[in-house]
Amino acid sequence: MFENFLIRPDGLRNETRDGKIVGFSLAVRHANYRGCFLSLHNGYFIEVDGVEYPVDAQAFEINGKPPRSFDTIRGAVYEHWHYDDEGIVHVAAPGGLAPGEHAVRFQQSVLAAYGYLPTDEAWVKQPPKPGTGAGSDKAPQIITYHLNLAAEA
Template sequence: MFDKYLIQADSLRNTGPAEAPTGFAFDAKLGYYRGIGLSMIEKLDVSIDGTLLPREAVRFDEGRGPLTLAAMETAYDRRWAFGAKATILVAHPGGFPAGEHELSLTEQLRVSYLPFPSINSDTKRVSLGEAADAAA
């Protein structure tokens, strides 16, 4: 339902030193109609051009500091509110590749009253623009 709103394409930026980026980041929204505890987020899969990036490279920050996906499993006191932007940080030597690429995000959520996981995906054609490069 909210899949097309997951990736905030205009937020894409490289992280680390401008001359040698160590990764990239982008803002995302929750694809579920209610807020959810971070411990209920089972997966955040990030792909570039169909290549899944390693789970260990992904960090999540809803505004209280970045967590690994493994640390989120026990983050019982933290929530991602519906409509709120969170930052997805990805360790990726060289940062986001130059040029236009397909960026994908899949969120797999454990919802207490559903007998199956809630899976939401968004894919967008994105590139780092001049404004994004200047903000990095």
């Protein structure tokens, strides 16, 4: 149920670097009340207005550290993402998103379990693709959010 509240409604932004819009970002929360060790965070299924943005186009910012790829985060075995901490998902998308309302389909993939599961070893070696439901922990459904991107002033 908490998956309905994973994206902050006013957290959709375009990102600019050297005067050019290079992508967009979303302010996100964790679905599991226990949080998780960051190495278990596998990325997101993100689709905006029918365009899917794969995990390799995503970077994650948390704990005051700069954005990191999920391949890098996989090695953050001692770093924790606390339930009440907000993270930022950065998505590489040249030109970003147009101002206005966007339909964002979203699912968080966190390989957290309450004990050993037969999939654990396989998922460590080859994490499941976000959006398939595998490894979705407390957020098993893809949720559609309707988010507004304000025009830049």
